[in-house]
Amino acid sequence: EDQVTQSPEALRLQEGESSSLNCSYTVSGLRGLFWYRQDPGKGPEFLFTLYSAGEEKEKERLKATLTKKESFLHITAPKPEDSATYLCAVQKVPAGTALIFGKGTTLSVSS
Amino acid sequence: GAVVSQHPSRVICKSGTSVKIECRSLDFQATTMFWYRQFPKKSLMLMATSNEGSKATYEQGVEKDKFLINHASLTLSTLTVTSAHPEDSSFYICSAPWTGGNTDTQYFGPGTRLTVL
Numbered sequence: 001e002d003q004v005t006q007s008p009e010a011l012r013l014q015e016g017e018s019s020s021l022n023c024s025y026t027v028s029g030l031r032g033l034f035w036y037r038q039d040p041g042k043g044p045e046f047l048f049t050l051y052s053a054g055e056e057k058e059k060e061r062l063k064a065t066l067t068k069k070e071s072f073l074h075i076t077a078p079k080p081e082d083s084a085t086y087l088c089a090v091q092k093v094p095a096g097t098a099l100i101f102g103k104g105t106t107l108s109v110s111s
Numbered sequence: 112g113a114v115v116s117q118h119p120s121r122v123i124c125k126s127g128t129s130v131k132i133e134c135r136s137l138d139f140q141a142t143t144m145f146w147y148r149q150f151p152k153k154s155l156m157l158m159a160t161s162n163e164g165s166k167a168t169y170e171q172g173v174e175k176d177k178f179l180i181n182h183a184s185l186t187l188s189t190l191t192v193t194s195a196h197p198e199d200s201s202f203y204i205c206s207a208p209w210t211g212g213n214t215d216t217q218y219f220g221p222g223t224r225l226t227v228l
Contacts, residue, residue: 034216043117043204043219044155087155091217096208098145099217101154 006102023088024070036087117220134205140185141207161188
């Protein structure tokens, strides 16, 4: 059965305290792994798509990496505005199919 | 990035009435759109795939007669919740796949909060 598991469920950081969020997956026929940010009451906001093990992508304080079994979202020197729920999702082949989501990690950054 | 809109953003209705939610891709065409449902502190669960020019495909356990989907054009899909009941109260979100440059993704709408009294 296809499965996406995110950990931790919740994470509290002080401003400037770097950390990582984990997304482990079991899926047959992986095409891509996606990271989204979701603020309360809003739709998910696209962050990254990763396709192959070893791939890395960066955007401001965020960096996503991918292995054959898991992905990490590294947050460097977070700020309070980085507080949100971070969702990981996988897409099976072929392209354009629906995403399978994990339950998310809710990040709180305090100043 | 590409933009997907939803309307309305919030709706409150009485039990037994029907509610229509629109999902539009504003700056790109989408032959396929997806409808998800999200309960509080839960993940997004796929309800159905909306296909332009053909019938929608529904996930197991989703009542197709209750959640009517129409993909009217390459930029518009609608979800109608028929005879809504309190248990249908949820956050409904649509998405559309987009391929541009050297990557592809799915862009999500802002969501519609449905409350059935």
